[in-house]
Amino acid sequence: MSPLPWQTDRWRKLVELQDGGRLPHALLLSGPSGIGKQPLAEALIARTLCRDPGELACGECHSCRMLAAGYHPDLLTVMPAEKSRQIRVDAIRQVNGFVAQTAQQGGYRVIRIEPGEAMNVAASNALLKSLEEPGDRTLFILVSDTPSRLLATIRSRCQHWSLAVPPLEVAEPWLRERLGNGDEARFWLSVAGGLPLLAEELAGAEARQLRQDLRELFDALVRGGEPVGEAARLDAQSLDRILWYGIAWLEDLIRLGLSGDPSRVRNGDLLPLYRQAVKNARVRDWFRLLDYAREQRRLLAAGGNPNPQLVLEAWLVRWSALLRS
Numbered sequence: 001m002s003p004l005p006w007q008t009d010r011w012r013k014l015v016e017l018q019d020g021g022r023l024p025h026a027l028l029l030s031g032p033s034g035i036g037k038q039p040l041a042e043a044l045i046a047r048t049l050c051r052d053p054g055e056l057a058c059g060e061c062h063s064c065r066m067l068a069a070g071y072h073p074d075l076l077t078v079m080p081a082e083k084s085r086q087i088r089v090d091a092i093r094q095v096n097g098f099v100a101q102t103a104q105q106g107g108y109r110v111i112r113i114e115p116g117e118a119m120n121v122a123a124s125n126a127l128l129k130s131l132e133e134p135g136d137r138t139l140f141i142l143v144s145d146t147p148s149r150l151l152a153t154i155r156s157r158c159q160h161w162s163l164a165v166p167p168l169e170v171a172e173p174w175l176r177e178r179l180g181n182g183d184e185a186r187f188w189l190s191v192a193g194g195l196p197l198l199a200e201e202l203a204g205a206e207a208r209q210l211r212q213d214l215r216e217l218f219d220a221l222v223r224g225g226e227p228v229g230e231a232a233r234l235d236a237q238s239l240d241r242i243l244w245y246g247i248a249w250l251e252d253l254i255r256l257g258l259s260g261d262p263s264r265v266r267n268g269d270l271l272p273l274y275r276q277a278v279k280n281a282r283v284r285d286w287f288r289l290l291d292y293a294r295e296q297r298r299l300l301a302a303g304g305n306p307n308p309q310l311v312l313e314a315w316l317v318r319w320s321a322l323l324r325s
């Protein structure tokens with residue numbers, strides 16, 4: 001488990017703090033999805049539990065072997081229960097019990113909570129006590145895409161490490177090695193707004209097909225296609241990704257509409273469609289549609305569980321109304 005190439009500075013700092021005994025007992029690792037929070041968290045968890053760490057966890061000791069085998073008694077991972085998008089209070093009561101015990105391997109106890117913003121209010125309040133009086137040799141790692149959704153009282157008890165989008169000159173070689181093609185790496189990094197793990201995911205066969213389908217749909221709507229009929233061709237299970245693309249493309253349209261500069265768009269292959277769309281609507285209408293899409297995506301993430309097919313249809317009806325106005 002190694003940190004990613006663009007995390008080297010962060011990693012050195014964490015190692016320095018840890019070796020100096022100055023690592024705080026609670027860290028909040030935040031940054032947009034696809035930036036690589038998990039590899040960083042996992043490298044730190046492994047090094048914290050390792051009996052004989054160097055720059056990284058040794059990979060050989062009993063602790064490292066247990067971790068690699070998928071179970072370590074001094075690591076508690078808390079994630080939303082399957083199908084639920086929330087971390088509830090009973091899961092956090094388990095954390096409090098875990099923190100009250102001594103570590104079985106005589107070292108650290110580590111609690112990973114992910115995503116932190118999935119804790120509901122009762123769960124967050126229950127966690128506060130442990131964050132305030134964690135006891136010795138305890139490390140909390142909260143991982144979050146949107147730390148603003150954590151209770152302020154939780155945030156204030158964690159040291160906040162916010163990960164920034166890596167520079168292209170570091171992200172591009174990493175992705176090129178994985179995709180085996182420099183042009184592809186640049187294209188998908190641009191589509192993903194510079195987020196390397198997201199770019200890798202979007203370049204995968206299935207995700208690539210979804211983007212192709214959406215592009216065809218965009219084209220059909222610009223030419224006056226009927227949105228509900230078009231919606232039926234899409235899989236509503238991909239609603240979150242469909243809205244994500246909708247948001248990214250609207251942001252492109254707004255950038256293009258405001259600046260007139262085609263080099264500022266992330267999806268360069270869509271420029272002919274953007275140019276057509278920009279002719280048909282005003283920038284403030286794009287902003288309204290953008291707010292709508294963000295709100296739908298937020299509701300989806302909060303587990304509001306609306307009917308995805310209906311949300312998809314409503315979304316496409318709004319898109320098409322603007323595209324052909």
Ligand SMILES: [Zn+2]
Nearest residue numbers: 050058061064
């Ligand atoms: Zn080890």
